[in-house]
Amino acid sequence: MTELELKYGCNPNQKPSRIFMESGDLPIEVLNGKPGYINFMDAFNGWQLVKELKAATGKPAATSFKHVSPAGAAIGLPLTETLAKIYWVDDLGELSPLACAYARARGADRMSSYGDFIALSDVCDVPTARIIQREVSDGVIAPGYEPEALEILKSKRKGTYNIIKIDENYTPAPIERKQVYGITFEQGRNELVINDELFANRPTRNKEIPESAIHDLAIAMITLKYTQSNSVAYACGGQAIGIGAGQQSRIHCTRLAGTKADNWYLRQSPTVMNLQFVDDIRRADRDNAIDLYIGDDYMDVLAEGEWQRIFKVKPEVFTREEKRKWLDTMKGVALGSDAFFPFGDNIERAHKSGVEFIAQPGGSIRDDNVIETCDKYGIAMAFTGIRLFHH
Numbered sequence: 001m002t003e004l005e006l007k008y009g010c011n012p013n014q015k016p017s018r019i020f021m022e023s024g025d026l027p028i029e030v031l032n033g034k035p036g037y038i039n040f041m042d043a044f045n046g047w048q049l050v051k052e053l054k055a056a057t058g059k060p061a062a063t064s065f066k067h068v069s070p071a072g073a074a075i076g077l078p079l080t081e082t083l084a085k086i087y088w089v090d091d092l093g094e095l096s097p098l099a100c101a102y103a104r105a106r107g108a109d110r111m112s113s114y115g116d117f118i119a120l121s122d123v124c125d126v127p128t129a130r131i132i133q134r135e136v137s138d139g140v141i142a143p144g145y146e147p148e149a150l151e152i153l154k155s156k157r158k159g160t161y162n163i164i165k166i167d168e169n170y171t172p173a174p175i176e177r178k179q180v181y182g183i184t185f186e187q188g189r190n191e192l193v194i195n196d197e198l199f200a201n202r203p204t205r206n207k208e209i210p211e212s213a214i215h216d217l218a219i220a221m222i223t224l225k226y227t228q229s230n231s232v233a234y235a236c237g238g239q240a241i242g243i244g245a246g247q248q249s250r251i252h253c254t255r256l257a258g259t260k261a262d263n264w265y266l267r268q269s270p271t272v273m274n275l276q277f278v279d280d281i282r283r284a285d286r287d288n289a290i291d292l293y294i295g296d297d298y299m300d301v302l303a304e305g306e307w308q309r310i311f312k313v314k315p316e317v318f319t320r321e322e323k324r325k326w327l328d329t330m331k332g333v334a335l336g337s338d339a340f341f342p343f344g345d346n347i348e349r350a351h352k353s354g355v356e357f358i359a360q361p362g363g364s365i366r367d368d369n370v371i372e373t374c375d376k377y378g379i380a381m382a383f384t385g386i387r388l389f390h391h
Contacts, residue, residue, distance in 0.1 A: 001026050009037045027170035028141075032154050033162035035139055039117055041068050043141040043164055046119025049073060049226045051168070054121040056194055056218045059238075062101035062128075063223075064108075064116040069231075069246065071112035073223045074104030074239030075215070083107070086267045088283065089131060099127035104239040106135060109260050110287045117141070117162075124149045132156070136284065143168035192386060194221050199359055199382035203371050206380040212237075213334050213357040213380075220336030221359055221388065229338050229389040232346075234261040234353060236333045241265075242353070250337065254346045257335075258353045262327055265354075266294045266318075269326045276312040285310070294318060330354030338388040340364040344373030351377045361387050 003020030017037050019026065028043075035043065042065035053061035053075055060076035076097030084090040087107030095103065098120060106113045118132060120142040129149035132140060139162025140153065153163050177186045196214055198221070209217070216235040223233045227245045232253040234242040242261030244253035266272060267290060275293070277286055289310045292301045298317060301307060307314045335350050337360040347370060350358065362383030364370065374381045 004030070006037050006040075007034065027167040029165045031145070031150065031163040031165055033139060033157075033160050035162040035164060038068070039139055039162055042066070042117035043119065043139065043166075045226045046070070046117060047141050047166055049222060050119045050121040052194065052222045052225070053219060056222060057215055060096075060098040060101050061121040062098065062105040063119045064102075064105045064113040065119065066112055066116050069228045070105075070223055070226060070240065070243060071116060072105035072108035072240055072243070073219060074101045074108070075219065076101035077104075077238035079103060082268050082273070085273065092127065092130060094127075095131075096125050096127045098122050098125055099131055102128050102131055106131070108239055108241050108264055109243070111291050112260075114284060114287070124153070126152065129153050134283075138162060139164065141166055190225065190388075190390075192225070192388070194218050194225070198384045198386070201362075201383045201385065202380060203362070203367075203383055204374045204379060204381045206375070206378050209357050209380050209382065213332070216334035217336055217357060217359045217382070220334055221384070224336055224338040224390070225388045226390060227338070229391060231338045231390070232257045233336050234258065234333055234350075234355065235336070236261075236354075241333070250339065250341060251343070251345055251349065253337075254335075254349045258349050261333065261353045262330075263291065263294060265327060265330045266323060269318075269323075271315075271318050271322065271326075275315055278310060278312055281310060294323070327352070327354075332356055334358070336360070338390070340367070340387075341370050342366060344369045346370075347373040347377070347379065351379070355379065358382070359384055361385055 002025055003018050006017040008015050009017040019040055046063045046065040049063050050061040057075050063073040064071045079100050087103045089103045115136050115138055117138050118140040123144040124142045125146050126149050129152040133152050141164040143166055153161055174189055176189050177184055199217055220233040220235040223240050224231050230247050230250055230253050232244045233240050234257050241264040242257040244257030247253040289301045301310055331354050333354040334357040335355045340361045340363045342364050356379055358379055358381040
């Protein structure tokens with residue numbers, strides 16, 4: 001099959017629409033459903049991300065994509081009891097490494113992951129399919145599916161769930177093209193390999209970056225390689241925990257991603273872990289309630305007549321001082337940026353979210369200010385020398 005006709009493009013009025021190969025066959029097979037234009041955009045970007053994550057770390061990888069940027073990305077490290085609970089998979093028994101990777105990718109930012117398109121680096125197994133089955137999702141792409149896993153996935157959305165199989169040996173052409181306003185753009189594919197060597201140049205006084213942090217920096221940078229720019233990613237413990245995408249200002253990327261990383265950590269606090277939800281609350285309503293509770297609009301869920309719909313017992317206000325005290329225990333976070341930091345204010349904001357390791361291209365006329373700010377907090381920073389814009 002050299003081409004596949006689609007219902008429409010980005011929007012219903014954009015017809016006709018198709019994906020096609022100029023030579024050779026499409027490297028995919030649609031096993032179920034009818035994926036659309038944006039579904040395929042998410043699927044192909046997500047597949048590249050997880051393929052590179054596995055190559056860089058040697059572990060199964062998963063990503064949760066929304067609107068052509070990742071909401072989460074992770075490798076298959078075991079979940080702690082706390083993470084299993086905040087990702088709502090503690091009732092599923094033993095999870096495979098691939099299932100752990102998707103639980104992490106989906107769970108890091110559940111608000112953004114709602115209705116995601118999933119990419120898996122390995123053959124989808126039953127434990128992973130069971131997690132996917134219970135979440136609101138548009139589809140999945142993987143190099144294969146175990147027979148039972150495929151049947152589980154086919155049962156989603158009344159049998160219309162989008163399931164794509166991709167040839168893991170497919171190699172795209174070295175030159176890529178796209179059109180804007182009828183004009184064709186052409187460039188070489190971004191084939192940069194992200195490995196330990198990328199983080200060798202460390203201009204800060206602290207030059208110690210342990211192997212676990214190198215993995216987190218690689219996760220951050222590979223995630224950024226497929227995130228709409230400008231972009232910044234925080235990573236910790238084998239997963240992205242906060243991604244800021246598509247902002248015109250880098251400090252806004254850093255703040256946005258930092259707020260998401262903070263929310264990830266606040267969800268692990270005893271205050272949030274001990275919330276008592278009503279028995280019949282929907283998963284999305286529960287996630288929305290947590291997001292509001294830990295934010296500035298907490299009265300939206302604590303007001304009289306409102307909290308009774310959500311909680312069995314009315315929670316106390318999680319004060320700004322209490323949240324800051326908990327966030328001050330956040331440590332060992334890695335941060336990646338797709339382009340250089342122009343000012344030290346980005347480092348100041350990153351420090352508030354427990355960042356101890358940074359990777360960024362360097363090359364700003366104010367690199368000395370950025371290095372000085374890192375040194376103030378004992379942060380180890382690597383200059384990669386490589387920009388990772390993605391549009």
